[in-house]
Amino acid sequence: MNLDVLAILAQTALLLVLAPLLSGLIKNGKAKLQNRRGPLIWQPYFDLFKLLRKDMVISEHASWIFSLTPYVVLLTALSAGLLVPMVTAAAPMSLFGGVLALVGLIALGRFFLALAGLDAGSAFGGMGSSREMTIAAIAEPAMMLAIFTVAITAGSTNLSRIVLASQGPASRFLDPSHALAFIAMFIVLLAETGRIPVDNPATHLELTMIHEAMLLEYSGRYLALIEWGASVKQLVLMVLLVNVFFPFGLATEPSPVALGLGLAFLVVKLLALAGAVVLVETTNAKLRLFRVPDLLSAAFTLATLALVSTFLFQ
Amino acid sequence: MSIDPAALLVGSLAGYLVGAVVGLLVMRRDRWASACSFGAAAISASFGMLAGLTSLSRAAGTPAPRFELLPSLIPYIKLTVRLDALSGFFLLIVGLLGFALSTYSLGYAKGFFGRKNVGVLGAFFNALLLATTLVVVADNVWMFLIGWEVMALTAYCLVSFEHERPEVRDAGVLYFVMSHIDAGCIILGFLLLFQASGDFSFASLHDIGATMSPHRRDAAFVLFLLGFGIKAGIVPFHIWLPAAHPVAPSNVSALMSGVLIKTGIYGLTRVCFEFLGTPPLWWGVTVLTVGTISAVLGVLYALMEHDLKRLLAYHSIENIGIILMGLGAALMFLHTGHPALATLALVAGLFHTINHATFKGLLFLGAGAVLHATHTRNMEDMGGLAKRMPQTAFFFLVGAVAISALPPLNGFVSEWLTYQALLQGFGTTASLTRLIFPLSGAMLALTGALAAACFVKAFGITFLAQPRSEHAAAAEEVALSMRCGMAVLAAACVALGLFPTAFIRLLDPLTHQLTGVQLSPRVSFANGLVLASLAENTGTVSTPGIVMMLAGLLPIPFGLWLVFARNAKTRRAPTWACGQRELTPQMEYTATGFSKPIRMIFKALFRPRRDVQREYDYSPHFATKLRFESHVEEVFVQRLYRPLQIVLLRASRRIRVLQAGSIHAYLLYIFVTLLLLLLFAL
Numbered sequence: 003m004n005l006d007v008l009a010i011l012a013q014t015a016l017l018l019v020l021a022p023l024l025s026g027l028i029k030n031g032k033a034k035l036q037n038r039r040g041p042l043i044w045q046p047y048f049d050l051f052k053l054l055r056k057d058m059v060i061s062e063h064a065s066w067i068f069s070l071t072p073y074v075v076l077l078t079a080l081s082a083g084l085l086v087p088m089v090t091a092a093a094p095m096s097l098f099g100g101v102l103a104l105v106g107l108i109a110l111g112r113f114f115l116a117l118a119g120l121d122a123g124s125a126f127g128g129m130g131s132s133r134e135m136t137i138a139a140i141a142e143p144a145m146m147l148a149i150f151t152v153a154i155t156a157g158s159t160n161l162s163r164i165v166l167a168s169q170g171p172a173s174r175f176l177d178p179s180h181a182l183a184f185i186a187m188f189i190v191l192l193a194e195t196g197r198i199p200v201d202n203p204a205t206h207l208e209l210t211m212i213h214e215a216m217l218l219e220y221s222g223r224y225l226a227l228i229e230w231g232a233s234v235k236q237l238v239l240m241v242l243l244v245n246v247f248f249p250f251g252l253a254t255e256p257s258p259v260a261l262g263l264g265l266a267f268l269v270v271k272l273l274a275l276a277g278a279v280v281l282v283e284t285t286n287a288k289l290r291l292f293r294v295p296d297l298l299s300a301a302f303t304l305a306t307l308a309l310v311s312t313f314l315f316q
Numbered sequence: 317m318s319i320d321p322a323a324l325l326v327g328s329l330a331g332y333l334v335g336a337v338v339g340l341l342v343m344r345r346d347r348w349a350s351a352c353s354f355g356a357a358a359i360s361a362s363f364g365m366l367a368g369l370t371s372l373s374r375a376a377g378t379p380a381p382r383f384e385l386l387p388s389l390i391p392y393i394k395l396t397v398r399l400d401a402l403s404g405f406f407l408l409i410v411g412l413l414g415f416a417l418s419t420y421s422l423g424y425a426k427g428f429f430g431r432k433n434v435g436v437l438g439a440f441f442n443a444l445l446l447a448t449t450l451v452v453v454a455d456n457v458w459m460f461l462i463g464w465e466v467m468a469l470t471a472y473c474l475v476s477f478e479h480e481r482p483e484v485r486d487a488g489v490l491y492f493v494m495s496h497i498d499a500g501c502i503i504l505g506f507l508l509l510f511q512a513s514g515d516f517s518f519a520s521l522h523d524i525g526a527t528m529s530p531h532r533r534d535a536a537f538v539l540f541l542l543g544f545g546i547k548a549g550i551v552p553f554h555i556w557l558p559a560a561h562p563v564a565p566s567n568v569s570a571l572m573s574g575v576l577i578k579t580g581i582y583g584l585t586r587v588c589f590e591f592l593g594t595p596p597l598w599w600g601v602t603v604l605t606v607g608t609i610s611a612v613l614g615v616l617y618a619l620m621e622h623d624l625k626r627l628l629a630y631h632s633i634e635n636i637g638i639i640l641m642g643l644g645a646a647l648m649f650l651h652t653g654h655p656a657l658a659t660l661a662l663v664a665g666l667f668h669t670i671n672h673a674t675f676k677g678l679l680f681l682g683a684g685a686v687l688h689a690t691h692t693r694n695m696e697d698m699g700g701l702a703k704r705m706p707q708t709a710f711f712f713l714v715g716a717v718a719i720s721a722l723p724p725l726n727g728f729v730s731e732w733l734t735y736q737a738l739l740q741g742f743g744t745t746a747s748l749t750r751l752i753f754p755l756s757g758a759m760l761a762l763t764g765a766l767a768a769a770c771f772v773k774a775f776g777i778t779f780l781a782q783p784r785s786e787h788a789a790a791a792e793e794v795a796l797s798m799r800c801g802m803a804v805l806a807a808a809c810v811a812l813g814l815f816p817t818a819f820i821r822l823l824d825p826l827t828h829q830l831t832g833v834q835l836s837p838r839v840s841f842a843n844g845l846v847l848a849s850l851a852e853n854t855g856t857v858s859t860p861g862i863v864m865m866l867a868g869l870l871p872i873p874f875g876l877w878l879v880f881a882r883n884a885k886t887r888r889a890p891t892w893a894c895g896q897r898e899l900t901p902q903m904e905y906t907a908t909g910f911s912k913p914i915r916m917i918f919k920a921l922f923r924p925r926r927d928v929q930r931e932y933d934y935s936p937h938f939a940t941k942l943r944f945e946s947h948v949e950e951v952f953v954q955r956l957y958r959p960l961q962i963v964l965l966r967a968s969r970r971i972r973v974l975q976a977g978s979i980h981a982y983l984l985y986i987f988v989t990l991l992l993l994l995l996f997a998l
Contacts, residue, residue, distance in 0.1 A: 014872070018872070054876055055881060056884060057885045057886065058886045059887050059888075059889050060886060061890065061891040062889060062890055063781055063891055064891075065703055065780060067702065067780060073870070073873055076872070076873055078866070080872070081862065081865040097842070097856055097858065097861070098846070098856070098857065098858040098861030098862055099856070099861070100855050100856065102732055102735055103723060103732075103857050105761075106722055106723040106732075107723060109764075109768055110717070113717065113720060113722055113768050113772060116769075116772040117775060119776075120776035120780045120781060120904075121776070121780040122891045123781035123891050123901075123903070123904050124892065124903065124904075125903050125905055127905070128776075128904060128910060129905060131772060131776065131905070132905065132910045132911070132912070132913060135765075135772050135773075136769060136914055138765055138768070138769070139762065139769050141765075142762055143758040143761050143765075146758050147754060147757075150754045150757055150758070153739055153855075154742050157743075157854060158854050158855050159736065159854070159855035160853070160855050160856060163853055163855075223876070223877065223880070223881045227876075292916055295917045306755070309754050
């Protein structure tokens with residue numbers, strides 16, 4: 003029991019600490035690839051602590067939804083993170099929900115964020131909400147189908163079970179279905195975290211922004227909570243991707259060596275995935291909004307192929 | 317149980333009858349008529365709810381109470397009712413909704429005082445509840461059909477309640493026609509069953525499909541699917557729903573969306589799982605496909621609406637689709653011989669049935685409250701209501717979160733069960749048909765995400781930001797009884813969401829009756845805290861656990877505030893208006909604008925058309941007058957029903973020649989018909 007509580011606390015802390023670092027790494031890596039010096043990888047922490055201390059301005063047109071949303075965004079991202087195996091193969095809260103609950107929790111956060119975007123009454127917020135919900139809607143089937151492929155092979159929607167199943171002797175690594183599902187999920191990851199071919203996290207250019215447009219009226223502590231929540235969500239999705247598709251090195255016993263090894267593996271895998279994201283962001287241009295469905299239907303097709311190949315190549 | 321469900325049922329039926337009669341008697345005095353009829357309805361509905369609960373909690377194995385309501389004067393027709401678990405479940409839905417809606421109506425009817433005849437409204441409201449109750453407890457075909465027809469007719473009268481407006485009359489007629497087509501299909505279906513059984517009682521129809529020839533059985537299935545499907549509003553027979561639901565008074569819309577269309581689900585469940593025997597594969601595939609298509613198209617059309625009540629009506633089509641996905645999967649599993657999995661899918665469908673009844677009822681009541689306060693159904697004229705009607709906004713938000721299948725509310729739980737059933741369905745067969753499971757699962761995901769988008773729009777445009785019209789600016793919170801009605805349903809959404817295992821335990825007698833499996837021991841773990849799908853290792857979820865988790869993490873933002881932000885100040889200021897003098901409602905995003913990306917992405921379906929007219933003095937960029945019109949094509953109306961209507965009218969014009977007006981010709985027709993019949997008989 004004590005061990006469980008410890009695991010929950012440790013994973014929560016890890017999520018909170020690692021998330022801004024990952025954002026910083028991606029930002030820095032992008033700058034390096036573009037021959038810029040770029041911000042420090044610690045910069046997101048400085049930003050968060052500065053924002054937390056600042057005064058807030060809240061729109062007088064906004065209702066209580068606006069004040070509730072930052073909490074919902076952070077808390078749903080964190081609880082989604084507790085359902086994912088990070089360092090240990092057993093996620094601390096995996097009994098409370100599997101991958102469907104994870105998707106649901108992230109959707110709950112997005113629902114409130116989109117409402118908050120509309121709440122202040124500015125056109126930008128509404129535009130951001132509208133686009134965010136649209137992209138989420140067309141990304142969802144591809145994501146679910148890719149998840150189903152993994153869940154069907156593992157016989158469970160429970161993430162710990164999925165990880166254990168693909169860790170065992172019946173490892174599906176490099177299996178065509180797994181590879182296709184991975185690519186589909188990677189595209190969905192880019193869409194869900196607002197990365198470049200879909201959205202540009204660096205822009206505040208009015209007409210192209212999606213995620214940033216919803217946060218435009220936020221300031222101070224609330225903005226910090228939302229930014230932190232968004233980076234936790236990004237971390238959770240990336241951990242989901244690396245640990246479901248490359249479940250190497252996850253600790254199966256609570257010994258310090260296994261845990262240390264698990265953490266090291268996690269960091270290496272995340273670095274590799276972050277590298278991939280940086281590469282995609284640097285080598286691609288942002289797509290026009292109405293080209294995004296093409297990208298996501300490509301992901302859907304890949305996921306369908308992945309599903310078909312689960313029983314074609316058995 | 318010491319309480320006799322039969323007595324409760326009779327009490328409830330009598331109460332509705334009294335409510336209807338008294339409502340008519342005192343209809344001259346609005347206040348009295350409203351209080352008497354809706355008060356009686358509320359009391360009778362709570363009796364009905366109790367009757368449903370007690371007959372659900374009856375110990376397994378004891379026979380269902382079965383009795384004659386009234387001695388019948390006609391020899392064939394026996395007015396018998398039976399309270400088995402399936403009837404009990406639907407009785408619970410009728411009772412719960414009836415109670416909440418009647419409470420709400422006490423306040424809502426005030427809007428009609430002095431304007432319309434409230435007594436008549438109350439009387440028909442009671443009659444509709446009475447007929448619906450009769451439909452779900454009927455024990456023979458006659459009783460069922462009588463209830464069905466009374467239900468259709470009273471609903472027609474309620475839809476046409478504000479018949480001064482031509483759109484209401486049109487909608488009423490459309491509903492009338494569709495409900496008679498469905499009644500016709502159902503009658504034919506029952507006649508096919510009667511041919512095999514020779515008796516009209518439901519007991520004699522039990523498993524009758526096993527004795528029928530496959531062709532007749534299939535024909536009966538198709539007729540029932542058509543009949544009950546039209547009532548439930550499946551695509552492509554859905555067109556009456558978005559026409560009829562919005563024009564009815566809001567309490568009636570909620571009753572129709574929450575209860576009336578569920579009788580289609582009741583009929584389908586009763587017939588497919590009890591009468592028709594082990595289904596062939598294609599039944600399940602058909603129902604699952606129809607469900608998937610209805611779900612996706614329903615939500616896509618809902619997104620295009622900016623009439624709040626039409627939007628909700630389209631969502632009913634979506635949710636009926638989701639229910640049918642569960643039922644269709646269950647039929648497929650019965651075919652492949654997986655009773656436990658079939659039970660899981662069936663429970664997913666039935667759970668979604670009661671969930672949809674609660675949250676859709678709640679949302680229609682919320683829409684009614686908004687309509688009551690702003691006198692408009694057009695979302696583009698609303699806005700800012702969260703500040704003016706905070707409690708209504710909160711209840712509507714609960715409904716919106718529930719219908720968008722977001723944790724931890726009830727919509728999430730039933731869709732989770734549906735996902736699990738579909739996922740496990742993949743392993744039940746080796747044929748290519750198994751691809752249908754994950755694909756419809758993906759479509760369910762699309763539906764859920766689009767529903768979330770739609771309710772961000774519905775809630776955001778209606779309740780948030782600044783009011784877009786004077787009516788919205790002057791809106792006030794609605795009467796206490798209306799808020800109570802909404803609170804009951806909101807509480808039901810939360811309770812069903814947080815205690816799914818307890819509810820599934822309640823359904824055990826029902827599943828035992830239909831599939832022979834009791835589900836709750838196989839899905840309820842950790843003292844009911846955790847919901848699993850048949851086994852603990854195939855997937856678990858715990859909505860109370862999720863709530864505990866969220867609550868447990870709350871110290872983090874609080875701690876951050878304590879450490880960093882205790883001295884920070886909060887200031888309120890207007891939203892930046894890009895340098896304009898002040899922010900006006902015209903700058904806000906509109907409902908039409910919100911759904912534009914979806915409209916463009918699915919333009920092959922919607923075929924959007926827009927018409928912009930500018931008047932300007934020197935440059936088109938500085939228009940002095942702007943007229944903007946945007947249309948979405950209703951594919952089914954334009955491409956299916958219009959041509960059909962034209963063909964029908966043309967055919968009727970031809971046939972009209974027969975009706976020459978001469979009595980000699982008519983006598984001749986009668987004579988010829990008689991002759992033909994005699995020849996046929998020989």
